[in-house]
Amino acid sequence: MPPFVRYLTPLVLFLALAALLYKGLALNPREVPSPLIGKPAPEFTLPELKDASRQLSHTDFQGKVSLLNVWATWCVSCRAEHPLLMQLARQGVTIYGLDYKDSREDAQRWLQRFGDPYVANAFDADGRVGIDWGVYGTPETFVIDQQGIIRHKHIGPLTEEAIQREILPLIQQLKGEKG
């Protein structure tokens, strides 16, 4: 073994580490498998945000492919993803909202100001329903199929890339499944 081979060891170790880090860039550590995926949407009944006399519940998800977006007016990243939700709504995607630990007035003002992409919003003032849904930070977005089963969960703000690569293809696929 020529003498310099021994001195190459640190370099080789570093290159292995660099390869690992390169691979790591493509992975998403926030993609935590949710125990809810493949399970029916957790049961809830909550008042609607704009019209408190109306009720919204898990049964509303039946018979169509929809998104449930967990958001709040105090959440800065929710504001960042808001234009993307508007765009999805214009493309005809059914989006429900879960307004999480918020105040009714603030939330309504938010929707007036930035636009309302939601077909309806469940108003979860104390975050109880959020707990059942395993929400640990806003925003989060669930994809729910025609049987009302959760098929995908996106943690953190939606991005253009996530929508094009994951959300929209999944919605297409789910629409193809028999309701």
Next chain:
Amino acid sequence: MIPELGHFALILALCLALVQATFPLIGSLNRTPSWVALARPLAWGQFAFLALSFAALVQAFLGDDFSVLYVAQHGNTQLPLMYKISAVWGAHEGSLLLWALILAGWMVAVATFSRNLPREMVARVLSVMGMVSIGFLSFMLFTSNPFDRVFPAPLEGGELNPLLQDPGLAIHPPMLYMGYVGMSVAFSFAIAALIGGKMDAAWARWSRPWTLVAWVFLTIGITLGSWWAYYELGWGGWWFWDPVENASFMPWLAGTALVHSLAVTEKRGAFKRWTVLLALLAFSLSLLGTFLVRSGVLTSVHAFATDPARGLFILMFLCLVIGGSLSLYAWRAPSISRGGGFELVSRESLLLGNNLLLVLITALVLLGTLAPLLYDALGWGKISVGFPWFNTMFVLFSPLMILLMGAGPLTRWKHHNPSDLLRAVRLSFVVSIAAGVVAALPLLTGSISAGIAVALSVWLLSTLLTGLRQRLQRRSGVRGLLADWKGQGGRAYYGMWLAHLGIATFIIGVTFVTQFDIEKDVRMAPGDEIQLNQYLFRFDGAAQHMGPNYRAQRGTVKVFRDEREVAVLHPEKRVYQVQTKPMTEAGIDAGFLRDIYVSLGEPLGGGAWSVRLYYKPFVRWIWLGGALIALGGLLAASDPRYRMRLRARVGAQAAGKGFGAESTA
């Protein structure tokens, strides 16, 4: 206009860095004095432009200029003045600017304080630092410009993360960066020596004070971070093994190994290759930390806004810097000469043991930090590596390290008669075992861990005292001591003494607080009383309280011991106006032997709250230890011999031990 000037100054700094990375280096190789002479003014120029750029960003925050995107995201008109300034480095872009400014500051320091070094050496060192600077400045300009504008400008900014609105956190990042970036000086000295092919005792002597100072800053930064986590996060923890904490801890471990290894290289000319490798490693780990924090490959409570494009840029930069320097090492190392030999019982071999243990621990921390990524990349699933892994590792290796630490300073270089050494430490050994056994007695603590910790600390303390006694005997009394203080090597010795004492203090703090802290999670209505250890806590309710940019529920908890009031604590639950995240401010009664710590949980209605009460014995000793270590490092760095004019003797010595004198395979 001012942000554009800042942006422009940044570009000019990059231009200067490009010149600095090339001309002085080439000039030093083909002996062109005018090119070599460029190094110092270029360093000053870079510093001036970066200071200008930094001042422009500070001005944008002070003037609430929300047309600058970065200010709009992290500034706010309601922020108190101090946090308007600390918001400059409160997020990704600005913290990079601070990084670059500090790097330029270190360059200027090298340019100023190394007048007695050969000019070629200084030129090479500054050129290497210029290369590092190119990387960071172009990273900033191409992916993370802090001066990007936004149109239309928002009326109000998004505010600095409330967690960071704290005096401790305002100074924690600058300290830490001083440490990270300071390691670049040792790195540059090593690279310059590899390029020049002259690897000798003089090189080690030049590197030592720089490494020590950088290491002191790193120590202070980590200690501050730990202290902040303790009082700000509201559950009394002081270290979390979070990837970002590990990112600062790994360079510290490697730096500690380097500080010791440099001593051997300077005094005995041994371990040269190993020392060079450690110098490369310490800075590489600082850079790796930057990558981990900003690329989003790992999740962390500290997460900066992450972006894969940025990650790719830093990874390429890492490959260039680390890959390049390790290639240079592989090329040059075979021809570095061996140093003086030593026997099995000698200070060299004990220091080698300490080095190997430190590097092993660094490797294990790295493995633990990257394990989630490794599992994910290999498709084995998702895991998280938590406390048990890291703690087991420390419990396993630190006793061995402490044993070596105690014996090391008592051992002579090259050769020490084993029976003499045994005689010197015999008493310490017996005393420490006895102290450990007594401490572990059921009457006192009844805990074996506490016994081991006491034994280790007493071992360290008693061997330090033995060493001090030996030294004073040789110096014959107080006058000798004074001379010792002013003479060469004296402060280095006392610095070591203090730093090792800091480790003894730290061990006691860590063990006692983990073994004996008491925690109670209770519901308390106004007037309720709870007994915890010898202390009685009475909750007197919570009231609304207004801060400059937050609303708070401010609780009042009175603490009694033996019917006597010990403390009145005011834990707070704050809601900041912009980022309405609830924040806890713990109420702490600090003491030398114990802390009492109260934090508010959630309101439970009717004026009742969930309250967390802690009794934390010896917790202050953790940070006291950190402070002693830092103080010791400073003392050692101030040793007069580092400021000596370079003597001919050193030069002559160096020539003999220099590069290529003997070849080893």
